[in-house]
Amino acid sequence: xxxxxxxxxxxxxxxxxxxxxxxxxxxxxxxxxxxxxxxxxxxxxxxxxxxxxxxxxxxxxxxxxxxxxxxxxxxxxxxxxxxxxxxxxxxxxxxxxxxxxxxxxxxxxxxxxxxxxxxxxxxxxxxxxxxxxxxxxxxxxxxxxxxxxxxxxxxxxxxxxxxxxxxxxxxxxxxxxxxxxxxxxxxxxxxxxxxxxxxxxxxxxxxxxxxxxxxxxxxxxxxxxxxxxxxxxxxxxxxxxxxxxxxxxxxxxxxxxxxxxxxxxxxx
Amino acid sequence: xxxxxxxxxxxxxxxxxxxxxxxxxxxxxxxxxxxxxxxxxxxxxxxxxxxxxxxxxxxxxxxxxxxxxxxxxxxxxxxxxxxxxxxxxxxxxxxxxxxxxxxxxxxxxxxxxxxxxxxxxxxxxxxxxxxxxxxxxxxxxxxxxxxxxxxxxxxxxxxxxxxxxxxxxxxxxxxxxxxxxxxxxxxxxxxxxxxxxxxxxxxxxxxxxxxxxxxxxxxxxxxxxxxxxxxxxxxxxxxxxxxxxxxxxxxxxxxxxxxxxxxxxxxxxxxxxxxxxxxxxxxxxxxxxxxxxxxxxxxxxxxxxxxxxxxxxxxxxxxxxxx
Numbered sequence: 335x336x337x338x339x340x341x342x343x344x345x346x347x348x349x350x351x352x353x354x355x356x357x358x359x360x361x362x363x364x365x366x367x368x369x370x371x372x373x374x375x376x377x378x379x380x381x382x383x384x385x386x387x388x389x390x391x392x393x394x395x396x397x398x399x400x401x402x403x404x405x406x407x408x409x410x411x412x413x414x415x416x417x418x419x420x421x422x423x424x425x426x427x428x429x430x431x432x433x434x435x436x437x438x439x440x441x442x443x444x445x446x447x448x449x450x451x452x453x454x455x456x457x458x459x460x461x462x463x464x465x466x467x468x469x470x471x472x473x474x475x476x477x478x479x480x481x482x483x484x485x486x487x488x489x490x491x492x493x494x495x496x497x498x499x500x501x502x503x504x505x506x507x508x509x510x511x512x513x514x515x516x517x518x519x520x521x522x523x524x525x526x527x528x529x530x531x532x533x534x535x536x537x538x539x540x541x542x543x544x545x546x547x548x549x550x551x552x553x554x555x556x557x558x559x560x561x562x563x564x565x566x567x568x569x570x571x572x573x574x575x576x577x578x579x580x581x582x583x584x585x586x587x588x589x590x591x592x593x594x595x596x597x598x599x600x601x602x
Numbered sequence: 603x604x605x606x607x608x609x610x611x612x613x614x615x616x617x618x619x620x621x622x623x624x625x626x627x628x629x630x631x632x633x634x635x636x637x638x639x640x641x642x643x644x645x646x647x648x649x650x651x652x653x654x655x656x657x658x659x660x661x662x663x664x665x666x667x668x669x670x671x672x673x674x675x676x677x678x679x680x681x682x683x684x685x686x687x688x689x690x691x692x693x694x695x696x697x698x699x700x701x702x703x704x705x706x707x708x709x710x711x712x713x714x715x716x717x718x719x720x721x722x723x724x725x726x727x728x729x730x731x732x733x734x735x736x737x738x739x740x741x742x743x744x745x746x747x748x749x750x751x752x753x754x755x756x757x758x759x760x761x762x763x764x765x766x767x768x769x770x771x772x773x774x775x776x777x778x779x780x781x782x783x784x785x786x787x788x789x790x791x792x793x794x795x796x797x798x799x800x801x802x803x804x805x806x807x808x809x810x811x812x813x814x815x816x817x818x819x820x821x822x823x824x825x826x827x828x829x830x831x832x833x834x835x836x837x838x839x840x841x842x843x844x845x846x847x848x849x850x851x852x853x854x855x856x857x858x859x860x861x862x863x864x865x866x867x868x869x870x871x872x873x874x875x876x877x878x879x880x881x882x883x884x885x886x887x888x889x890x891x892x893x894x895x896x897x898x899x900x901x902x903x904x905x906x907x908x909x910x911x912x913x914x915x916x917x918x919x920x921x922x923x924x925x
Contacts, residue, residue: 340724348712413711425708427673428701429725430693595675 341436342443345411349447356451363399363456370395371468374533386532386561389471393559394530396470398551400456403448404490405551408514410497411441415510418501423597434590441494474560478592481568485554488567488575492548494526495582496521502586505593524551532561603809604647604670604777609679611640611665627672636863639665639727640676641833646794649776650807652799654824655816656916658925662702662883663813663832668781670811671701684776697726700770705783707754708766715757719772726773733772738767739785743798760791767795784816785857796822831832831925848915851889852908860899868892 350356374395402522403409414437417423426433460470473479500517504510522528524547531539531552541579543550553571556562562571617633618624640662647653657663668674670681672688672695681688686695702708709718723733741747744764751819754762763783770778784792800823803810812823820827821843829837837844855875864870864880867887872879882892889907891899896902 337727340721344710344713344717346723347717348710351712420706422706422708423701424668424671424673425701425706427692428671428696428699430697431725432693489882597674 337351337431338435338439338486341439344391345443346447349444353451356448359403359452360455363402363452364459367395367399367456367460368468374530375467377533386530388467390556390559390561391530391533394555394561395457396456396460397555397558398527398530400453400460401449401486401551403452404445405461405493405525406527407493407497407518407525408516409445409448410500410518411444414440415504415514418505418552419508419510423505427597433594434498438494438498441497442490445490445494448544462567471559473558474563476531476565477565478560480556481565482554482558485557485568485572485575488579488586489550492546492575492579492582493521493525495579495586496550498548498586499582499589502589506596521547521550524548526552532556538582546582549575549578603649603651603684604645604811605680606666606670607644607680607682609640609643609666609669609676610638611662611669611674611676613637613639619917622667638833639913640669643679643830643833643835645828645835645838647809647811649809650803651826652803652810652812652824654812654820654827655830656814656820656827658920659815660669661925662831663830664781666830667679667701667781667811667813671699671767671779672696698776700773700775700778701771702766702778702780702783704780704785707762708769709754709762712753714753714770715746718754719750719769720767722769722772728773732774736772736774737768740771742883743801744768744794760787763787763791765798766793767798771808774806775808777811780814782814782816783812784814784819789802792818799823817916820916821912829923830917831920831923836923836925837919844915844919845910845912848910848918850910851884852914853880853882853892853896854878854904854906854908855880855896855900855902856904857896857900857902861896861899868895881922 359552371392374391378386378388378391398405417426426436457470460468461472463469465483473482496517500514503513503517507513524542524545525531526534526547531542531548534542539548553575557568562568613636614634615637616628617635618628635853643662643666647823655663655666660743665674669676670683670688672692675689678757683695684698688695709715712723719737722728728736741750744767746768748763749757749761749765750768752761757765763786767780767783770780779815783799787795796819799810799812802808810823812819814820825840825842827837827839827841838884852871854877858876861878865887867883867885869881870878871881880892882889887895893905896905
């Protein structure tokens with residue numbers, strides 16, 4: 335455990351060095367946030383849908399912008415890809431550590447590090463009342479706040495176990511780009527990163543419920559804004575989150591074991 | 603201690619000729635060539651030994667190191683290092699080894715070296731007091747007291763290399779693999795690194811396996827060398843024996859007078875007016891007798907004696923084995 339903490343610490347400290355990047359990130363997040371809100375509220379106000387209200391969408395978008403780095407599929411540890419393509423992986427293999435666990439912790443630290451710098455300012459500013467219809471609401475109930483925190487945790491673990499598979503698939507590829515782009519685009523779209531899942535056609539929503547993507551950012555944000563409610567319903571969802579986590583981690587570890595047998599580190 | 607038996611490793615290398623046409627051909631058919639990187643490698647190394655593992659580029663040195671370090675799985679063959687099989691019991695095995703790859707960096711790029719050390723302490727679960735003691739010792743021996751406060755990315759190659767080497771010894775490993783540790787270093791850093799390796803091998807009885815192209819490294823550090831070429835072990839023996847086998851002395855003489863005939867054991871290499879270079883075969887004639895002979899014939903103004911360098915020995919070995 336101390337080892338994981340140490341890895342977390344070094345990566346986290348490394349990440350919060352980039353303060354200018356975080357500031358730029360916040361600015362970008364605001365720009366995208368306003369744009370998305372204007373786009374989606376226009377849709378909602380001009381249609382007869384009553385699936386989700388425009389104030390729920392506003393809150394959803396701001397939460398998404400605040401925790402963008404946590405749930406963006408492209409926000410991964412570049413160092414890991416580099417170590418794979420350059421062969422520096424060799425060094426990690428000479429350490430008495432489990433590579434899967436270390437990559438997991440490193441990516442977690444990276445994502446948390448990037449998020450803490452961005453989330454808080456966005457949260458504070460978006461709660462200000464002068465934003466009018468653009469204001470983010472507080473959680474709909476205390477219970478919703480509690481479930482929000484719990485599902486945020488499981489969603490984070492879930493996206494990490496998905497990203498782990500991206501890393502591992504690149505071990506045997508020459509360039510990580512193809513695998514990375516395919517898997518992160520798929521993830522971003524199907525997890526509601528571009529269009530919130532509640533605004534997708536019913537049939538797509540039904541299908542997505544059978545994939546892990548439905549249970550990542552879609553869950554905590556929509557609990558927070560009250561779109562998903564009911565303790566029993568949420569407990570069921572948490573159960574499915576845990577199910578997918580177990581499946582993806584088991585798959586990742588299995589793939590890791592297989593590709594380690596085939597690993598070739600050439601030169602030097 | 604280290605025992606390798608009949609280790610074989612092949613790589614599959616993709617091959618195609620240059621050009622558009624050939625590039626498109628690979629969509630339908632890919633050509634592979636199987637390269638035998640290691641072909642039936644066996645050797646034993648005892649505890650506390652320092653062994654130089656040499657050979658030309660592409661001979662299989664790094665592959666052997668990587669197999670011994672548990673990174674690669676060989677196609678066939680057995681290994682027993684401290685009672686473990688490196689590639690099968692990797693996490694357990696690597697606790698007691700240290701590895702330095704001269705052409706890669708194992709330190710964290712953006713944080714001070716000391717933070718990397720701290721992480722290693724956690725990785726190897728080194729107790730506080732042992733860590734402190736060993737770090738103090740390494741910092742002193744390698745003279746990196748100030749350097750370890752600087753982020754790795756801002757270090758010069760020589761500084762970084764010394765830190766890399768220190769990082770491989772922090773957990774007091776029993777075996778250390780050094781893959782070209784002096785590559786690209788200047789004379790001062792090279793000597794510092796050599797002194798360090800020598801000292802730690804002597805004091806801590808650390809087994810050290812070293813690959814290098816730097817013949818001075820070999821001369822300064824190792825007694826035993828293993829020569830590998832085209833994936834096979836060609837020679838495994840003492841450096842001093844090799845020296846004896848290949849060693850010849852060369853005399854460069856500047857003189858007044860004339861000399862046309864030499865006695866047995868001396869051969870002209872070059873001959874100018876007033877200056878000759880002679881090869882001396884010490885099995886026939888001793889140096890003292892050779893000088894006495896020359897003095898009797900000519901008036902010597904200046905005399906220089908050269909020994910074959912390890913460089914020459916290595917070149918001769920490569921020639922002899924056709925690699």
